[in-house]
Amino acid sequence: MNVVVLTTSYPRGPGDVAGLFVADQVEHIRERGVDVRVVSPASFRHYGIAYGSGVAGNLRQKPYLALALPLMLAGFARAARRAAAGADLVHAHWLPSGVVAMATGKPFVVQVWGTDVELARRAPALARRVLGRARLVIAPSRALAEEARRLGAEDVRTIPSGVELPAEVGEEAEPPEILYAGRLSPEKGVRELVAAANGLPLVVVGDGPLRDDVPGALGFLPHDQLEQRYARAAVVACPSHREGFGVVCAEAMAHGRPVVAGDVGGLRDLVVHEGTGLLVPPGDVPSLREALSRLLGDADLRRRFGEAGRARIAEHFTWTRFADETLRAYEDALN
Numbered sequence: 001m002n003v004v005v006l007t008t009s010y011p012r013g014p015g016d017v018a019g020l021f022v023a024d025q026v027e028h029i030r031e032r033g034v035d036v037r038v039v040s041p042a043s044f045r046h047y048g049i050a051y052g053s054g055v056a057g058n059l060r061q062k063p064y065l066a067l068a069l070p071l072m073l074a075g076f077a078r079a080a081r082r083a084a085a086g087a088d089l090v091h092a093h094w095l096p097s098g099v100v101a102m103a104t105g106k107p108f109v110v111q112v113w114g115t116d117v118e119l120a121r122r123a124p125a126l127a128r129r130v131l132g133r134a135r136l137v138i139a140p141s142r143a144l145a146e147e148a149r150r151l152g153a154e155d156v157r158t159i160p161s162g163v164e165l166p167a168e169v170g171e172e173a174e175p176p177e178i179l180y181a182g183r184l185s186p187e188k189g190v191r192e193l194v195a196a197a198n199g200l201p202l203v204v205v206g207d208g209p210l211r212d213d214v215p216g217a218l219g220f221l222p223h224d225q226l227e228q229r230y231a232r233a234a235v236v237a238c239p240s241h242r243e244g245f246g247v248v249c250a251e252a253m254a255h256g257r258p259v260v261a262g263d264v265g266g267l268r269d270l271v272v273h274e275g276t277g278l279l280v281p282p283g284d285v286p287s288l289r290e291a292l293s294r295l296l297g298d299a300d301l302r303r304r305f306g307e308a309g310r311a312r313i314a315e316h317f318t319w320t321r322f323a324d325e326t327l328r329a330y331e332d333a334l335n
Contacts, residue, residue, distance in 0.1 A: 001330060002035045004087045004104070006080055006097040008055050010040035015222045018051055021161055021247050022093055025326075028162065028319045032327060039083045044075035053209065055096070056115050057185070061209070077103040089135075089330055095120055098130035109333050110134040110153075114244025114265065117147045128152035135333035138326070140245035141266030157329050160269065161245060162319030169256035169310070170231025176296055177201040179233035179257075181226055181248045184208035184217060189239030189262055189282060196289035197237075200296065205229055230255040234302055235295045241282040243267050250317055253277075253309035258302050260291045270317075276309035 005026055009019030019040070030036050041050035047068035049058050059065055073096075080100050084090055090108035092101040095116040101108035110130060120127035128151060131137055136155040139145035145158045178197055184190050185208045193202070194214060204217040205226060211217055221229070230236065236252035238261040243249075245266040249259050253270065259277035261267040273279040278291040295302055 001033075001089070001334075002087045003029070003037075003089050003091055003330065004080065004084045004106075005036055005038045005091045005093065006076075006100055007038065007040050007093040008046075008050050008076075008097060009093075010038060010042065012042055012051075017220050017223070020223065021245075025161060025322070028323050029326060032323050034327070034330075037083050037087070039076070039079050043083075044072070044079040046072050046075075053185075054115070056119060057209070073100065076100050080104050089334060091330075092134075095127055095130055098134060099126070102130065102133055107135050107333055108133075109136050109138060109329065111138040111140075112144050112148050112244070113140070114144060114242060117144060117151070117244075118242070120151055124151065136329060138329060141269045143265040143268065144244050155332075157325065159322060159325045159329065160266075160317055161247065161250070162322035163247075163250045163254045163313050163317050164319070165254050165310070165314055166227070166231075169306070170228075172234045172302075173232040175201060176234030176299075176302075177203050177232070178235045178237055178292055178296070179203050179205070179229055179252075180237045181205040181229065182238075184210040184214055186210065187241045189241055189288075190214060192283055192285050192288060193237055193239050196239075196285045197292060200289075200292060202237075203229065203233070227251075227255070230257060233257050235260060235292060237288075237292065238262065238267060239280070239282065239288055240264060240267065246270050250313060253306075254313045254317075256306040256310040258295055258305035258309065260288065260295065270312075272308070272312065276305050276312055 007022050011023050077100050084104040084106045090101045090106045092098040093111045098110040131153040137148045137153040140160050145156045148156050184206050190210050207219045236257045236259050238249040240262040243265040249270050261271045262282040263279040271277040280287040
């Protein structure tokens with residue numbers, strides 16, 4: 001089977017975290033014998049729209065870039081048509097890539113991730129057209145699958161990404177510390193986390209528009225260094241206001257770490273409240289602080305939640321399951 005992946009975010013080289021979760025998926029599909037070609041902004045001119053804060057973030061921060069958006073999409077479409085000439089199927093990540101997939105004339109599936117669904121509410125007619133033309137739609141969580149159905153998708157498959165399970169669980173730092181990893185942006189609940197963790201030991205790995213509000217943030221780290229941070233964390237905070245899947249949450253659980261997460265979207269699929277971690281109302285600073293303090297002060301509870309979370313990842317969120325279900329979706333799309 002020959003598949004072309006269309007994406008507006010993809011690592012540009014070793015250590016680049018942009019679109020890393022898409023690259024991980026691609027590699028695990030390739031391992032199953034599928035010939036995958038990737039068309040990303042590395043394949044066409046993107047006029048400064050694609051990287052940095054992502055397409056949506058860049059357009060919000062620099063509205064004048066919208067003038068170049070048609071040029072970027074035209075270049076994306078040309079590159080996609082060339083790559084798809086001998087392909088069996090096109091896999092479009094994010095709804096805008098679905099528009100480009102239509103231009104290839106090939107059967108295609110669309111994968112929604114969250115930000116695209118938010119934007120689709122502003123252009124529901126276009127979203128409905130793309131989703132209606134797709135052979136099927138893939139969503140990484142039940143919440144996003146339901147959103148896709150509301151936008152008009154009929155055949156929607158919920159296929160969560162896989163997570164690597166480390167061979168061992170690391171030793172916590174002493175004194176115990178809270179870890180946050182990800183974009184420093186409002187929808188991630190970063191401001192609320194800084195307020196809730198005032199006076200508590202908080203380590204922040206990431207970058208973004210709120211960097212000035214997070215003193216001591218370490219910036220984005222290569223994934224092997226991030227894994228070292230998981231290994232020493234006592235608690236991992238994922239206080240998002242919205243989340244399509246929650247890669248950081250899943251990775252933290254794989255490392256045997258209890259998670260305090262926003263009670264939203266894909267985080268609900270991952271975290272079992274009072275079982276593998278604690279869910280708190282998004283934006284609720286007192287509840288967030290209470291949950292963080294409770295776990296910091298109870299080593300036995302951290303151990304119990306961490307063990308249960310690691311077991312949950314091992315059972316439900318493996319790369320084997322991801323690849324099996326994705327290949328089945330590809331076959332169904334072609335048949």
